[in-house]
Amino acid sequence: MDTDATTAASVPEFGSDESLRQLRAGVLFLLNRIVREPALAEDLCNETFRVVLERLRRGPLEDPAKLDSFLAQTARNLAMADRRRTSRRQTVTGEQAAIDGFADERSDPSFKVELQARAKAIRKVLQELPNLRDRQLLVRLYLNDEDKSSICRDLNLTEEHFNRVVYRARERFRVLLDKRFKRPDLLCLALA
Amino acid sequence: MTDSRQGTQETIDRYLANRLNDAEREVVETRIVGDPDFRHEVELTQALRDGLRELQKQGEVAPLLQPRTWMWRRSPFAIAASVLALAIGVGALLYFERTGGKPDELVVASLHFEHTRGSDSGPDVIWRGAQSPTLLEMRFDVGLEPAPNYSVRIERVGSGADTTVFTAASVGIGMDGQLALSINSAALEPGDYRIRLEPQPPGPDRPEPVIYALRIAG
Numbered sequence: 567m568d569t570d571a572t573t574a575a576s577v578p579e580f581g582s583d584e585s586l587r588q589l590r591a592g593v594l595f596l597l598n599r600i601v602r603e604p605a606l607a608e609d610l611c612n613e614t615f616r617v618v619l620e621r622l623r624r625g626p627l628e629d630p631a632k633l634d635s636f637l638a639q640t641a642r643n644l645a646m647a648d649r650r651r652t653s654r655r656q657t658v659t660g661e662q663a664a665i666d667g668f669a670d671e672r673s674d675p676s677f678k679v680e681l682q683a684r685a686k687a688i689r690k691v692l693q694e695l696p697n698l699r700d701r702q703l704l705v706r707l708y709l710n711d712e713d714k715s716s717i718c719r720d721l722n723l724t725e726e727h728f729n730r731v732v733y734r735a736r737e738r739f740r741v742l743l744d745k746r747f748k749r750p751d752l753l754c755l756a757l758a
Numbered sequence: 759m760t761d762s763r764q765g766t767q768e769t770i771d772r773y774l775a776n777r778l779n780d781a782e783r784e785v786v787e788t789r790i791v792g793d794p795d796f797r798h799e800v801e802l803t804q805a806l807r808d809g810l811r812e813l814q815k816q817g818e819v820a821p822l823l824q825p826r827t828w829m830w831r832r833s834p835f836a837i838a839a840s841v842l843a844l845a846i847g848v849g850a851l852l853y854f855e856r857t858g859g860k861p862d863e864l865v866v867a868s869l870h871f872e873h874t875r876g877s878d879s880g881p882d883v884i885w886r887g888a889q890s891p892t893l894l895e896m897r898f899d900v901g902l903e904p905a906p907n908y909s910v911r912i913e914r915v916g917s918g919a920d921t922t923v924f925t926a927a928s929v930g931i932g933m934d935g936q937l938a939l940s941i942n943s944a945a946l947e948p949g950d951y952r953i954r955l956e957p958q959p960p961g962p963d964r965p966e967p968v969i970y971a972l973r974i975a976g
Contacts, residue, residue: 596787685809
Protein backbone atom coordinates (compact mmCIF):
# COMPACT_ATOMS: atom_id res chain seq x y z
CA MET A 567 0.00 0.00 0.00
CA ASP A 568 1.47 3.33 -0.98
CA THR A 569 -0.37 5.19 1.72
CA ASP A 570 1.97 4.12 4.45
CA ALA A 571 0.80 3.19 7.91
CA THR A 572 2.79 5.96 9.57
CA THR A 573 0.93 8.56 7.60
CA ALA A 574 -2.35 6.80 8.21
CA ALA A 575 -1.76 6.57 11.92
CA SER A 576 -1.33 10.32 12.08
CA VAL A 577 -4.89 10.74 10.85
CA PRO A 578 -7.36 9.41 13.39
CA GLU A 579 -10.23 9.32 10.89
CA PHE A 580 -8.57 6.39 9.15
CA GLY A 581 -8.60 4.26 12.28
CA SER A 582 -6.49 1.09 12.23
CA ASP A 583 -4.28 -0.15 9.43
CA GLU A 584 -6.92 -2.76 8.69
CA SER A 585 -9.66 -0.20 8.26
CA LEU A 586 -7.36 1.85 6.07
CA ARG A 587 -6.71 -1.26 3.96
CA GLN A 588 -10.44 -1.83 3.60
CA LEU A 589 -11.07 1.78 2.66
CA ARG A 590 -8.37 1.57 0.05
CA ALA A 591 -9.82 -1.63 -1.42
CA GLY A 592 -13.18 0.10 -1.72
CA VAL A 593 -11.74 3.18 -3.42
CA LEU A 594 -9.74 0.98 -5.78
CA PHE A 595 -12.88 -0.95 -6.72
CA LEU A 596 -14.67 2.28 -7.60
CA LEU A 597 -11.79 3.59 -9.65
CA ASN A 598 -11.34 0.35 -11.54
CA ARG A 599 -14.98 0.44 -12.40
CA ILE A 600 -14.76 4.01 -13.65
CA VAL A 601 -11.47 4.00 -15.55
CA ARG A 602 -11.30 0.27 -16.50
CA GLU A 603 -7.53 0.35 -16.38
CA PRO A 604 -5.83 -1.24 -13.34
CA ALA A 605 -2.59 0.78 -13.45
CA LEU A 606 -4.39 4.08 -13.80
CA ALA A 607 -6.87 3.09 -11.09
CA GLU A 608 -3.95 2.35 -8.78
CA ASP A 609 -2.41 5.77 -9.46
CA LEU A 610 -5.71 7.55 -8.93
CA CYS A 611 -6.29 5.61 -5.73
CA ASN A 612 -2.96 6.80 -4.33
CA GLU A 613 -3.79 10.30 -5.45
CA THR A 614 -7.20 10.09 -3.75
CA PHE A 615 -5.62 9.20 -0.43
CA ARG A 616 -2.98 11.92 -0.83
CA VAL A 617 -5.67 14.52 -1.42
CA VAL A 618 -7.81 13.30 1.47
CA LEU A 619 -4.85 13.07 3.85
CA GLU A 620 -3.84 16.63 3.04
CA ARG A 621 -7.37 17.80 3.62
CA LEU A 622 -7.58 15.99 6.96
CA ARG A 623 -4.27 17.41 8.10
CA ARG A 624 -5.65 20.89 7.58
CA GLY A 625 -8.53 20.04 9.87
CA PRO A 626 -10.88 17.21 10.76
CA LEU A 627 -14.11 16.58 8.91
CA GLU A 628 -17.18 18.16 10.47
CA ASP A 629 -18.77 14.73 10.49
CA PRO A 630 -16.13 11.98 10.70
CA ALA A 631 -18.79 9.45 9.65
CA LYS A 632 -18.71 11.04 6.21
CA LEU A 633 -15.15 9.96 5.49
CA ASP A 634 -16.41 7.13 3.22
CA SER A 635 -18.48 9.56 1.22
CA PHE A 636 -15.59 12.04 1.05
CA LEU A 637 -13.22 9.37 -0.26
CA ALA A 638 -15.71 8.15 -2.85
CA GLN A 639 -16.42 11.67 -4.07
CA THR A 640 -12.73 12.54 -4.26
CA ALA A 641 -12.05 9.37 -6.24
CA ARG A 642 -14.85 10.17 -8.69
CA ASN A 643 -13.63 13.74 -9.10
CA LEU A 644 -10.07 12.64 -9.79
CA ALA A 645 -11.23 10.04 -12.30
CA MET A 646 -13.33 12.60 -14.14
CA ALA A 647 -10.50 15.14 -14.09
CA ASP A 648 -8.16 12.54 -15.54
CA ARG A 649 -10.67 11.70 -18.25
CA ARG A 650 -11.01 15.36 -19.20
CA ARG A 651 -7.23 15.83 -19.18
CA THR A 652 -6.72 12.80 -21.38
CA SER A 653 -9.31 13.83 -23.92
CA ARG A 654 -7.80 17.33 -24.10
CA ARG A 655 -4.31 15.92 -24.67
CA GLN A 656 -5.33 13.61 -27.46
CA THR A 657 -5.69 14.64 -31.03
CA VAL A 658 -8.40 12.15 -31.55
CA THR A 659 -9.01 10.77 -34.99
CA GLY A 660 -11.65 8.20 -35.62
CA GLU A 661 -8.99 5.52 -35.94
CA GLN A 662 -7.31 6.51 -32.69
CA ALA A 663 -10.61 6.36 -30.84
CA ALA A 664 -11.22 2.90 -32.25
CA ILE A 665 -7.74 1.74 -31.23
CA ASP A 666 -8.22 3.12 -27.72
CA GLY A 667 -11.57 1.43 -27.53
CA PHE A 668 -9.86 -1.89 -28.09
CA ALA A 669 -7.15 -1.29 -25.52
CA ASP A 670 -6.84 -4.49 -23.54
CA GLU A 671 -7.32 -3.41 -19.98
CA ARG A 672 -7.23 -7.06 -18.90
CA SER A 673 -3.92 -8.11 -20.34
CA ASP A 674 -2.59 -9.14 -16.94
CA PRO A 675 -2.00 -12.93 -17.12
CA SER A 676 -3.19 -13.45 -13.56
CA PHE A 677 -6.44 -11.78 -14.43
CA LYS A 678 -6.89 -14.12 -17.39
CA VAL A 679 -6.42 -17.09 -15.10
CA GLU A 680 -8.94 -15.59 -12.73
CA LEU A 681 -11.39 -15.00 -15.53
CA GLN A 682 -11.11 -18.61 -16.64
CA ALA A 683 -11.78 -19.78 -13.10
CA ARG A 684 -14.86 -17.61 -12.93
CA ALA A 685 -16.12 -18.89 -16.25
CA LYS A 686 -15.61 -22.44 -15.05
CA ALA A 687 -17.46 -21.75 -11.81
CA ILE A 688 -20.42 -20.11 -13.49
CA ARG A 689 -20.57 -22.92 -16.06
CA LYS A 690 -20.85 -25.39 -13.21
CA VAL A 691 -23.52 -23.32 -11.52
CA LEU A 692 -25.55 -23.21 -14.73
CA GLN A 693 -25.06 -26.90 -15.36
CA GLU A 694 -26.33 -27.67 -11.88
CA LEU A 695 -29.56 -25.83 -12.46
CA PRO A 696 -31.88 -28.51 -13.85
CA ASN A 697 -34.61 -26.08 -14.78
CA LEU A 698 -34.16 -24.29 -18.11
CA ARG A 699 -36.05 -21.25 -16.86
CA ASP A 700 -33.61 -20.84 -13.99
CA ARG A 701 -30.66 -20.87 -16.35
CA GLN A 702 -32.39 -18.35 -18.58
CA LEU A 703 -33.08 -16.21 -15.54
CA LEU A 704 -29.42 -15.93 -14.58
CA VAL A 705 -28.28 -15.21 -18.10
CA ARG A 706 -30.91 -12.55 -18.60
CA LEU A 707 -30.13 -10.94 -15.25
CA TYR A 708 -26.34 -10.98 -15.28
CA LEU A 709 -25.45 -11.14 -18.94
CA ASN A 710 -28.23 -9.21 -20.62
CA ASP A 711 -28.77 -6.81 -17.69
CA GLU A 712 -32.51 -7.19 -17.92
CA ASP A 713 -34.88 -5.89 -15.31
CA LYS A 714 -36.11 -8.32 -12.66
CA SER A 715 -39.79 -7.58 -13.24
CA SER A 716 -39.58 -8.12 -16.99
CA ILE A 717 -37.71 -11.40 -16.48
CA CYS A 718 -40.34 -12.60 -14.03
CA ARG A 719 -43.12 -11.59 -16.41
CA ASP A 720 -41.58 -13.20 -19.48
CA LEU A 721 -40.64 -16.44 -17.78
CA ASN A 722 -43.84 -16.56 -15.75
CA LEU A 723 -41.93 -16.66 -12.47
CA THR A 724 -42.93 -15.51 -9.02
CA GLU A 725 -40.64 -13.05 -7.27
CA GLU A 726 -39.95 -15.65 -4.60
CA HIS A 727 -38.78 -18.14 -7.18
CA PHE A 728 -36.60 -15.51 -8.82
CA ASN A 729 -35.01 -14.53 -5.52
CA ARG A 730 -34.43 -18.12 -4.52
CA VAL A 731 -32.69 -19.02 -7.76
CA VAL A 732 -30.45 -15.96 -7.69
CA TYR A 733 -29.58 -16.47 -4.03
CA ARG A 734 -28.72 -20.16 -4.40
CA ALA A 735 -26.77 -19.61 -7.57
CA ARG A 736 -24.72 -16.86 -5.96
CA GLU A 737 -24.04 -18.99 -2.89
CA ARG A 738 -22.95 -21.91 -5.05
CA PHE A 739 -20.75 -19.62 -7.11
CA ARG A 740 -19.22 -18.25 -3.92
CA VAL A 741 -18.46 -21.76 -2.64
CA LEU A 742 -16.85 -22.76 -5.94
CA LEU A 743 -14.66 -19.66 -6.00
CA ASP A 744 -13.72 -19.98 -2.35
CA LYS A 745 -12.76 -23.59 -2.96
CA ARG A 746 -10.60 -22.48 -5.84
CA PHE A 747 -8.89 -19.52 -4.20
CA LYS A 748 -9.47 -20.01 -0.46
CA ARG A 749 -9.48 -16.26 0.15
CA PRO A 750 -12.48 -14.16 -0.85
CA ASP A 751 -10.17 -11.15 -1.12
CA LEU A 752 -8.90 -12.53 -4.39
CA LEU A 753 -12.23 -11.56 -5.86
CA CYS A 754 -10.70 -8.12 -5.97
CA LEU A 755 -9.07 -9.30 -9.16
CA ALA A 756 -12.51 -8.92 -10.71
CA LEU A 757 -12.06 -5.23 -10.69
CA ALA A 758 -9.78 -4.80 -13.62
CA MET B 759 -33.13 -14.75 2.61
CA THR B 760 -34.21 -11.65 4.50
CA ASP B 761 -35.95 -8.75 2.79
CA SER B 762 -33.07 -6.40 3.57
CA ARG B 763 -30.56 -8.80 2.09
CA GLN B 764 -32.76 -9.18 -0.94
CA GLY B 765 -33.01 -5.41 -1.26
CA THR B 766 -29.25 -5.09 -0.99
CA GLN B 767 -28.74 -7.66 -3.72
CA GLU B 768 -31.16 -5.92 -6.04
CA THR B 769 -29.36 -2.65 -5.50
CA ILE B 770 -26.04 -4.30 -6.31
CA ASP B 771 -27.49 -5.87 -9.46
CA ARG B 772 -28.84 -2.53 -10.61
CA TYR B 773 -25.59 -0.73 -9.77
CA LEU B 774 -23.47 -3.12 -11.82
CA ALA B 775 -25.97 -2.92 -14.66
CA ASN B 776 -25.63 0.90 -14.56
CA ARG B 777 -29.31 1.28 -13.80
CA LEU B 778 -29.13 3.55 -10.76
CA ASN B 779 -29.58 7.29 -10.86
CA ASP B 780 -26.71 9.54 -9.73
CA ALA B 781 -27.92 9.90 -6.16
CA GLU B 782 -28.46 6.14 -5.73
CA ARG B 783 -25.10 5.41 -7.31
CA GLU B 784 -23.32 7.74 -4.90
CA VAL B 785 -24.95 6.03 -1.94
CA VAL B 786 -23.83 2.64 -3.22
CA GLU B 787 -20.29 3.83 -3.91
CA THR B 788 -19.99 5.34 -0.46
CA ARG B 789 -21.04 2.00 0.97
CA ILE B 790 -18.53 0.17 -1.21
CA VAL B 791 -15.78 2.31 0.31
CA GLY B 792 -16.93 2.01 3.91
CA ASP B 793 -18.53 -1.41 4.23
CA PRO B 794 -16.19 -4.35 3.41
CA ASP B 795 -18.97 -6.93 3.57
CA PHE B 796 -21.04 -4.99 1.10
CA ARG B 797 -18.00 -4.58 -1.14
CA HIS B 798 -17.40 -8.34 -1.09
CA GLU B 799 -20.98 -8.88 -2.27
CA VAL B 800 -20.47 -6.39 -5.07
CA GLU B 801 -17.22 -8.10 -6.03
CA LEU B 802 -18.89 -11.49 -6.04
CA THR B 803 -21.63 -10.24 -8.33
CA GLN B 804 -19.07 -8.60 -10.58
CA ALA B 805 -17.14 -11.87 -10.72
CA LEU B 806 -20.32 -13.72 -11.67
CA ARG B 807 -21.02 -11.26 -14.45
CA ASP B 808 -17.42 -11.48 -15.68
CA GLY B 809 -17.62 -15.26 -15.67
CA LEU B 810 -20.78 -15.22 -17.76
CA ARG B 811 -19.25 -12.82 -20.26
CA GLU B 812 -16.20 -15.01 -20.56
CA LEU B 813 -18.40 -18.05 -21.11
CA GLN B 814 -20.27 -16.19 -23.79
CA LYS B 815 -17.01 -15.27 -25.51
CA GLN B 816 -16.17 -18.97 -25.54
CA GLY B 817 -19.57 -19.71 -27.10
CA GLU B 818 -20.69 -21.77 -24.13
CA VAL B 819 -23.75 -19.87 -23.01
CA ALA B 820 -26.09 -20.82 -25.84
CA PRO B 821 -25.68 -24.61 -25.33
CA LEU B 822 -26.43 -24.16 -21.64
CA LEU B 823 -29.74 -22.58 -22.58
CA GLN B 824 -30.91 -25.59 -24.55
CA PRO B 825 -33.45 -27.94 -23.01
CA ARG B 826 -31.77 -31.10 -21.83
CA THR B 827 -34.52 -33.39 -22.98
CA TRP B 828 -33.36 -36.41 -24.90
CA MET B 829 -35.01 -37.17 -28.20
CA TRP B 830 -35.47 -40.86 -28.43
CA ARG B 831 -37.93 -42.88 -30.37
CA ARG B 832 -40.22 -45.33 -28.66
CA SER B 833 -40.88 -47.70 -31.50
CA PRO B 834 -42.69 -50.95 -30.66
CA PHE B 835 -39.48 -52.78 -31.48
CA ALA B 836 -37.52 -50.61 -29.07
CA ILE B 837 -40.06 -51.20 -26.32
CA ALA B 838 -40.03 -54.95 -26.92
CA ALA B 839 -36.24 -54.94 -26.95
CA SER B 840 -36.21 -52.94 -23.72
CA VAL B 841 -38.49 -55.42 -21.98
CA LEU B 842 -36.35 -58.29 -23.23
CA ALA B 843 -33.15 -56.58 -22.08
CA LEU B 844 -34.67 -55.89 -18.69
CA ALA B 845 -35.65 -59.51 -18.35
CA ILE B 846 -32.13 -60.59 -19.34
CA GLY B 847 -30.64 -58.13 -16.91
CA VAL B 848 -32.79 -59.30 -14.02
CA GLY B 849 -32.10 -62.90 -14.98
CA ALA B 850 -28.38 -62.25 -15.00
CA LEU B 851 -28.59 -60.68 -11.59
CA LEU B 852 -30.56 -63.61 -10.16
CA TYR B 853 -28.17 -66.08 -11.77
CA PHE B 854 -25.20 -64.31 -10.29
CA GLU B 855 -26.73 -64.16 -6.86
CA ARG B 856 -27.42 -67.90 -6.90
CA THR B 857 -24.19 -69.12 -8.37
CA GLY B 858 -21.80 -66.57 -7.01
CA GLY B 859 -23.66 -65.63 -3.90
CA LYS B 860 -20.80 -66.40 -1.59
CA PRO B 861 -17.92 -64.41 -2.91
CA ASP B 862 -14.68 -64.40 -1.01
CA GLU B 863 -14.70 -60.66 -0.91
CA LEU B 864 -17.06 -57.88 -1.77
CA VAL B 865 -15.77 -55.60 -4.49
CA VAL B 866 -17.27 -52.14 -4.51
CA ALA B 867 -16.63 -49.33 -6.95
CA SER B 868 -17.84 -45.78 -6.41
CA LEU B 869 -18.84 -43.84 -9.48
CA HIS B 870 -19.55 -40.16 -9.01
CA PHE B 871 -21.51 -38.39 -11.72
CA GLU B 872 -20.81 -34.75 -11.18
CA HIS B 873 -22.11 -33.06 -14.28
CA THR B 874 -23.36 -34.00 -17.70
CA ARG B 875 -21.27 -33.29 -20.74
CA GLY B 876 -24.16 -33.44 -23.17
CA SER B 877 -25.21 -36.10 -25.60
CA ASP B 878 -22.60 -35.25 -28.22
CA SER B 879 -19.63 -35.42 -25.89
CA GLY B 880 -17.94 -38.44 -24.46
CA PRO B 881 -19.13 -40.34 -21.41
CA ASP B 882 -19.36 -38.54 -18.09
CA VAL B 883 -17.85 -41.54 -16.30
CA ILE B 884 -15.79 -44.43 -17.64
CA TRP B 885 -15.46 -47.58 -15.55
CA ARG B 886 -13.12 -50.35 -16.49
CA GLY B 887 -14.88 -53.59 -15.68
CA ALA B 888 -13.31 -55.84 -13.05
CA GLN B 889 -12.80 -59.60 -13.31
CA SER B 890 -15.09 -60.31 -10.42
CA PRO B 891 -18.62 -58.96 -10.21
CA THR B 892 -18.59 -55.60 -8.51
CA LEU B 893 -21.16 -53.58 -6.69
CA LEU B 894 -21.26 -50.25 -8.47
CA GLU B 895 -22.23 -47.52 -6.05
CA MET B 896 -23.30 -44.61 -8.20
CA ARG B 897 -23.87 -41.12 -6.89
CA PHE B 898 -25.50 -38.51 -9.06
CA ASP B 899 -25.35 -34.78 -8.64
CA VAL B 900 -28.77 -33.67 -9.86
CA GLY B 901 -28.24 -29.95 -9.41
CA LEU B 902 -28.96 -27.12 -7.05
CA GLU B 903 -32.66 -27.72 -6.70
CA PRO B 904 -33.37 -31.41 -6.96
CA ALA B 905 -36.83 -32.93 -7.00
CA PRO B 906 -37.61 -35.13 -3.95
CA ASN B 907 -37.58 -38.33 -6.03
CA TYR B 908 -36.38 -39.50 -9.40
CA SER B 909 -37.21 -42.43 -11.59
CA VAL B 910 -34.08 -44.06 -12.96
CA ARG B 911 -33.68 -45.73 -16.32
CA ILE B 912 -30.41 -47.13 -17.58
CA GLU B 913 -30.30 -47.78 -21.30
CA ARG B 914 -27.60 -49.43 -23.27
CA VAL B 915 -26.80 -47.29 -26.27
CA GLY B 916 -26.09 -49.36 -29.33
CA SER B 917 -25.94 -48.99 -33.05
CA GLY B 918 -29.52 -50.24 -33.27
CA ALA B 919 -32.33 -49.69 -30.81
CA ASP B 920 -31.39 -48.66 -27.30
CA THR B 921 -32.17 -51.31 -24.71
CA THR B 922 -33.24 -50.70 -21.15
CA VAL B 923 -31.17 -52.69 -18.67
CA PHE B 924 -32.37 -51.21 -15.41
CA THR B 925 -35.30 -49.18 -14.13
CA ALA B 926 -36.35 -47.90 -10.74
CA ALA B 927 -39.66 -46.12 -10.31
CA SER B 928 -38.66 -43.82 -7.48
CA VAL B 929 -35.32 -43.12 -5.83
CA GLY B 930 -35.13 -40.45 -3.13
CA ILE B 931 -32.54 -37.72 -2.78
CA GLY B 932 -30.09 -38.23 0.08
CA MET B 933 -29.14 -35.77 2.79
CA ASP B 934 -26.22 -34.60 0.67
CA GLY B 935 -28.59 -33.61 -2.15
CA GLN B 936 -27.40 -36.45 -4.34
CA LEU B 937 -29.12 -39.48 -5.72
CA ALA B 938 -27.47 -42.77 -4.78
CA LEU B 939 -27.95 -46.05 -6.57
CA SER B 940 -26.23 -49.42 -6.26
CA ILE B 941 -26.21 -51.92 -9.08
CA ASN B 942 -24.37 -55.14 -9.72
CA SER B 943 -21.87 -54.83 -12.51
CA ALA B 944 -23.11 -58.15 -13.93
CA ALA B 945 -26.10 -56.23 -15.24
CA LEU B 946 -23.89 -53.97 -17.31
CA GLU B 947 -21.86 -55.49 -20.09
CA PRO B 948 -19.09 -53.46 -21.67
CA GLY B 949 -20.58 -50.68 -23.75
CA ASP B 950 -22.11 -47.25 -23.53
CA TYR B 951 -25.05 -46.48 -21.29
CA ARG B 952 -27.38 -43.60 -20.87
CA ILE B 953 -28.70 -43.00 -17.36
CA ARG B 954 -31.86 -40.98 -17.33
CA LEU B 955 -33.03 -39.45 -14.04
CA GLU B 956 -36.58 -38.20 -14.32
CA PRO B 957 -38.01 -35.99 -11.53
CA GLN B 958 -41.01 -37.49 -9.77
CA PRO B 959 -43.87 -36.88 -9.68
CA PRO B 960 -43.90 -35.30 -13.12
CA GLY B 961 -45.28 -31.80 -13.35
CA PRO B 962 -44.79 -28.48 -15.12
CA ASP B 963 -42.70 -27.01 -12.30
CA ARG B 964 -40.45 -30.00 -11.93
CA PRO B 965 -36.79 -29.72 -12.96
CA GLU B 966 -35.82 -31.21 -16.27
CA PRO B 967 -34.59 -34.77 -16.54
CA VAL B 968 -30.89 -35.24 -15.94
CA ILE B 969 -29.07 -37.53 -18.33
CA TYR B 970 -25.64 -38.97 -17.67
CA ALA B 971 -23.50 -41.10 -19.91
CA LEU B 972 -21.57 -44.09 -18.59
CA ARG B 973 -19.09 -46.26 -20.41
CA ILE B 974 -18.22 -49.71 -19.17
CA ALA B 975 -14.89 -50.55 -20.72
CA GLY B 976 -14.15 -54.21 -21.36
